[in-house]
Amino acid sequence: MIEGKLMIKGKMPKQCVYDNACKLDKFCMKRSDLSDETGIFKQIMFIVDRLHIKGHIGIDCKKYNHPINFPNLQGVVTVMCEVINSWASGFCHNTKHMNAIRFNFFYSLFFLNIIKLNLKEK
Numbered sequence: 001m002i003e004g005k006l007m008i009k010g011k012m013p014k015q016c017v018y019d020n021a022c023k024l025d026k027f028c029m030k031r032s033d034l035s036d037e038t039g040i041f042k043q044i045m046f047i048v049d050r051l052h053i054k055g056h057i058g059i060d061c062k063k064y065n066h067p068i069n070f071p072n073l074q075g076v077v078t079v080m081c082e083v084i085n086s087w088a089s090g091f092c093h094n095t096k097h098m099n100a101i102r103f104n105f106f107y108s109l110f111f112l113n114i115i116k117l118n119l120k121e122k
């Protein structure tokens, strides 16, 4: 069940960038030996995004969860979720009275346009 929810194109992500990844890392590692299913957490590296890393001053945060330790993330905008969340929240007044079908349709178009925008910029 966990695998199915986290898989992207049939594969488990090797890295997870998140605001509070250091705590998520500890949470997942505590549970990683509970079953084969939770054991997949051992395969994922949890990384704090660049926006939030300033507040993470713990030794473990700097050693295991700092984005600077992951060369493949150099040049990657790890705060993209924050940017998209900020854009999406600008529509909360428009969407709060929509039914589920219209809401899903609206945000499907929203995210499709973000993807198109990103592709044009590259």
Ligand SMILES: [Zn+2]
Residues within 6 Å of the ligand: 022, 023, 048, 055, 056, 057, 058, 061, 065
């Ligand atoms: Zn931390």
